[in-house]
Amino acid sequence: MKTSINRDILKLAIPNILTNLTIPLLGIVDLALMGHLGHEAYIGALALGATVFSLLYSGLIFLRMGTTGFTAQSYGAKHFREAINWLGRGIVLALFLGLVLISFQKPIKYLVFMLIDGSEQVMSLTAEYFNYRIWAAPASLGVFVFTGWFLGMQNAKIPLTIALIINVVNIIFSVYFVRFANMGIQGVALGTVLAQYSGFVASAVFLLIYYKRMVLMLSAKLVFHIKSIKRYLKTNVDILIRSLLITGTFFYFNVLSAEVNDLVLSVNSVLLQFLWIFAYFIDGFAFAAESLTGKYVGAKNKADLKSLIRLLLIWGVGLSISFSLLNLALGKQFIALLTDNILVIDNAQTWFFWVIIIPIIGFLAFMMDGVYIGATATKPMRNVMLVSVLLVFLPAQYFLLPLWGNNGLWLALILFLLSRGVLLWAFHKPAIYKTEFD
Template identity: 50%
Template sequence: MNKRILHIALPNIVSNITIPLLGIVDLALMGHLGKVDFIGAIALGGTIFNFLYWGFAFLRMGTTGITAQAYGARNLSESILSLSRALFVALLGSIFILILQKPIADLSFYVINSEKSVEEIAKSYYYIRVWAAPATIGLYALTGWFIGMQNSKIPMIIAIICNIINIALSSFFVYGMDLDARGVALGTVIAQYCGLFLALFFISHYYQRLFRYWSAKGMMKMKELKHFILINKDIFIRTLCIIFVFTFFTTESASNNKNILAVNSLLLQFLFIFSYFMDGFAFAAEALVGKFIGAKNQNGLKHVIRLLFMWGIGISLAFTLFYATSSNWILSTLTNSEAIILEAQDYIKWIILLPILSFGSFLLDGIFIGATASKYMRKTMMAATLFVFIPCYFFLSNSLQNHGLWIAMLAFMLARGVFQSVYYKKAIAIKLN
């Protein structure tokens, strides 16, 4: 069973690690331009796109769970129909974003109160990168489908190629053409479309046999369509809670001063590195839990969940040690500003605690997605946001300032796992009956 876990997890870890690596490269490109404003601008622009795109992350997660269960039940028709429904929603969503791009920008920069110099750079970044919306959202649906089909190698290949193109083009546009933040945005747009076309090529080349099971009537079948919508509705609400937490975190950072914004933006990369690494095993949980539930294999389900948590404990301890010993080195690769590095040192203790407090929430997310137990994901995420994160911040921020913000973030991550543990048996048992 460990081999099956690693067969799915390792390619996803490789592809996931390229995502924070790309963010790190973007910040490093800006961090070495000699002006703190560029780091803050990328952070603000990234926050807006996190809000927009993470809102569509339900397409990746919902599609994986539904497809994995169809795969386990050997339902080939539902396997291909789940992809077409997801791509249709992705198309509608991206058109919506492109049409409303100016009102979205106006509202975003009104809510995120930052210094004028930072805001102007962030706007130039936003109005270029927004044109990647169809490719970015489409890739959510396609990646979720590949993982549900127990194929994590194709998303890995797409992610690696896409991000190599992105890093190369962004570096060229920034240093070769002096486009600063605009160059980073342009590199992202081109790379995302390369990734989309590559994904579509793989589907047409390796999965063409499934097209015979597709039909417009099947795609619009009310029972399956309602199931798809309800699952994705709950995941959407759950994702909005995460978006709120991270947007609030960045907004509060910006309201302090641009140095705190830069520090917190850099330290968040530590969280993203760990989260994308753990998501490799969460994706394995999605695929294998969905498959075993679809096949009604209770023993296989229990065994894979037990092994996943053993992997999670080991990885979280390794990251705790890594962050405790290598934080200065990581920070120095992100920026050459000694003042920012020195200020960041005050908050490293929270980063060291992060892996061991949060790994359970990542794995349980994967288990719940594979079980399509989206209702419980929504409930637990809302509880962690409303009853833990927000109260922690408002009780601690006045006395502890930025430390209070980081404590609230860690409490939120821990609470997610604790609340999911409460609902765990109920969420899984319902799917096996």
């Protein structure tokens, strides 16, 4: 049985990891296109514009997560009519929120730009990027829902294919618009818009090809069932709060770094890349945890759920130790690839210890998030995040930063990740086993 569960973990985790690894590809291509336009303002504007949408969409990632959990539980319970109607609810909400973003794009842009400090040229180019890319919002959010639904149906290959389609279309159109149509940063944004709608259409096509019988079970009456909508929204609000707290914590980490000095901000930005790369891999297993936990909760299979969590723990330990050793062996070379600034390289060595231990300390938080999301135990997950931010990270940085400088700031971040993982693990039995099985 454990062999079968292990096989299912890898069947989902490997495509998820590959999907995650496509994320930086677009950024690299867009950066290369802007980097050859003859002025550094294009690079700065692209970085700011991409950051704006990254922050905007990170708060709406609940559309994927919530859909995965509910769909996986319906799949495990063999309630396929309910599974397809979770997709319907998600798509309706995604399109509604996408249209809201488009309708309120001017006040959103105004509020966001109040927080950004850049030159007049950079801000003008960033505004051009925003004005085009915001029109992709309904498709981007719709792809979130489709991805979550396919993962809930235990299918990670279709989301990988969709991600590849989006990447290929984006690259083709961005290169054409920038290099041949001379559209500058508008071309990159328009390429992204067309790619997102291509991904949305491709998702719908895959749905009709592989889940045609289930599509026929879609019912407006069930999609708009008030009790189900309330449950969906309540869960998604919990995930939204959790996501905003994570985003806010790392944003504040960068703010605190900048308050020390520009060098510390630059060094910490480089060192955080090690965490993001690790996250691409560990999230592959966390997404698998969402899918499989939901399936076993829906099937009321407590024994397999316990085995799943034990196996996920083993995979997490192995992966985190491997990354720590990899960072130790190749960290200096990777830093040299990211920057040729001698001051940044030298100071990165001073604080490199934190990069070595952060995978081992942080993996449990990533993995257990997946378990809680799959079980739709979002209220305790949200509460753990509140405790970790308000009672651990904020007090820790307040006392440790003045005492130990940047080492104190990194220790505060480590304690934040550690507290999340430990608390999620400590409370997973009452939060999931007793709630879902007793």
